[in-house]
Amino acid sequence: MSLQKIIIENIQIYAYHGCMDEEAKIGSEYRVDLEIHADLLTSAFNDELQDTVDYVHLNQIIHSEMEKRSKLLESVAHRVLQRIGEEIKMVVWAEVKISKINPPMGGNVEKVSVIFNRKYT
Numbered sequence: 560m561s562l563q564k565i566i567i568e569n570i571q572i573y574a575y576h577g578c579m580d581e582e583a584k585i586g587s588e589y590r591v592d593l594e595i596h597a598d599l600l601t602s603a604f605n606d607e608l609q610d611t612v613d614y615v616h617l618n619q620i621i622h623s624e625m626e627k628r629s630k631l632l633e634s635v636a637h638r639v640l641q642r643i644g645e646e647i648k649m650v651v652w653a654e655v656k657i658s659k660i661n662p663p664m665g666g667n668v669e670k671v672s673v674i675f676n677r678k679y680t
Contacts, residue, residue, distance in 0.1 A: 562651065569592065572590075575587075577659075577663075581663070590657075592658075593654070596651055621639055640655060658671065659672075
């Protein structure tokens, strides 16, 4: 089986994740990147949306899971990958990177990121 990729980069979201109470109140900026692998050759030949992975659906999953407050980005990344596996059966592998921009770490830090990937059977 030949696999192709869809990559969505730099999804910008304002959310309220973090362990500190102030993060729940004021929130912060996040960037999300997603890469999926799937067999997309049928859609390449027939030009039909039903035969590919709809990146609008992927974006909706990311936004939906980012809206649910979590203390840890690890929890959000896990939920994103879980939903992709449940809702989009064509995907055989996915990787999500979630970055918190200007995290409150007591110093000048551009961002902190978590990267999770998952193989689906």
